[in-house]
Amino acid sequence: MAIKGVIRAGFMQLRVLDMEKSVHHYEDILGLDKVGETSDGRVLLKGYDEFDHHSLILRKADSPGMDFMGFKCDCEEFLDEVYEKTLAYGLECQWVDANSDQPGFGRRLAVKLPSGHRIDLYASVELAEKYPGLVSPEIWVEQPRGMSVKGFDHALLYGPELDKTVKYMTGVLGFHIVERCDKPDGSQLVYWITSSNKPHEVAFLEYDKPGKLHHVAFALDNWNEIGHAADLITINDISMDAGPMRHGVTRGYTNYFFDPSGNRNETYAGGYTYCPDHPIRVWDMDNIGRGIFYYERKLNDRFLAIVT
Ligand SMILES: [Fe+2]
Structure with a gap:
């Protein structure tokens, strides 16, 4: 299989009104694992079947909704190509430094879509502390909780x-x-x-x-x-x-x-x-x-x- 360029949806930063209730919802009921908290109070989570550092970020705000959605790409060169093509297409885009607001993530290209959504493209991200087994693996490393979302x-x-x-x-x-x-x-x-x-x-x-x-x-x-x-x-x-x-x-x-x-x-x-x-x-x-x-x-x- 040769999937090139954008390879998958990777993360979403979501706005929530009450952090404690939201963490309970996503961690205990859906079954995501909390992997950390940023200095500005955002909470990072991931599913048991994911390799990336995190895939859901909760940010406390006055209104719910999505800040941005990230897509994993296959190489850094693709991001450079997309930067040029995005400007030529007439959309705003800007680089976000590696390991800035998203711990573990490489540089991202943030694009403002005509629909008003921001999407972030990135090609490198650190492995999470806990991820699926790689050597003669069991079906999961720790028994999933709650809804067992992957x-x-x-x-x-x-x-x-x-x-x-x-x-x-x-x-x-x-x-x-x-x-x-x-x-x-x-x-x-x-x-x-x-x-x-x-x-x-x-x-x-x-x-x-x-x-x-x-x-x-x-x-x-x-x-x-x-x-x-x-x-x-x-x-x-x-x-x-x-x-x-x-x-x-x-x-x-x-x-x-x-x-x-x-x-x-x-x-x-x-x-x-x-x-x-x-x-x-x-x-x-x-x-x-x-x-x-x-x-x-x-x-x-x-x-x-x-x-x-
Ligand atoms: Fe759907």
């Missing part, structure tokens, strides 16, 4: 200028469009795009307000774990959005629920294997309910209305 998986981002955003992600960064939903006028409502064999690393939906987060998703192994996660959502009295259920889009299994700050989380498992020679799957507005909520076949108002 790590950060993908995000759905809402913002304006969908076409210009996705043209940048595909034309400059090399993402592939896996699925999309067309509106009756022929324009697009949403694109699911990938840089790997996963059916999506990120998705963008056309929305009037910039820089919004619809959900941040964490990976589970299978349908049984989706059911177990749903049990924990109820046992811990967490605000449930939808699930356990399946998507028509990507064919993944899923739960949607809210963290204590109102950020929507997803636990996601399964989905087909994408290959870059696959044709694009296209949904229309009459069928998109089935695309998102496959069994119910229609969207709920909450799912459409709540973003952070």
Whole structure:
């Protein structure tokens, strides 16, 4: 397999209102490991199946949402190429020093997308203190906790200028469009795009307000774990959005629920294997309910209305 350029979604810095409740949610209930705290009070976490120093950063703020999302790239030269191409495309971008606000990470190129989101591209990151075994490994080093999420998986981002955003992600960064939903006028409502064999690393939906987060998703192994996660959502009295259920889009299994700050989380498992020679799957507005909520076949108002 030769995945070049951007190789995967790597991290997200998330704004939370109450750090103690948020750490309990992500550490004890989802099952991420806390790996440290920065001098400015941000908390760093990672999944048991991840190698990188950290993949989720919680920052206390007055409003929930996403500060930025990081994508791991295959080499430093790619970042230099992207810097030139991003300026030529007409987007703002700037370098962030290695080991500055993200301990363990090399230099990052921060790009302001037309959708209003910031994405950071990086090619080097230190191994975490604890990571999956490498020599005749067991299935895990320590028994996973809570929902047993393996790590950060993908995000759905809402913002304006969908076409210009996705043209940048595909034309400059090399993402592939896996699925999309067309509106009756022929324009697009949403694109699911990938840089790997996963059916999506990120998705963008056309929305009037910039820089919004619809959900941040964490990976589970299978349908049984989706059911177990749903049990924990109820046992811990967490605000449930939808699930356990399946998507028509990507064919993944899923739960949607809210963290204590109102950020929507997803636990996601399964989905087909994408290959870059696959044709694009296209949904229309009459069928998109089935695309998102496959069994119910229609969207709920909450799912459409709540973003952070
Ligand atoms: Fe998702």
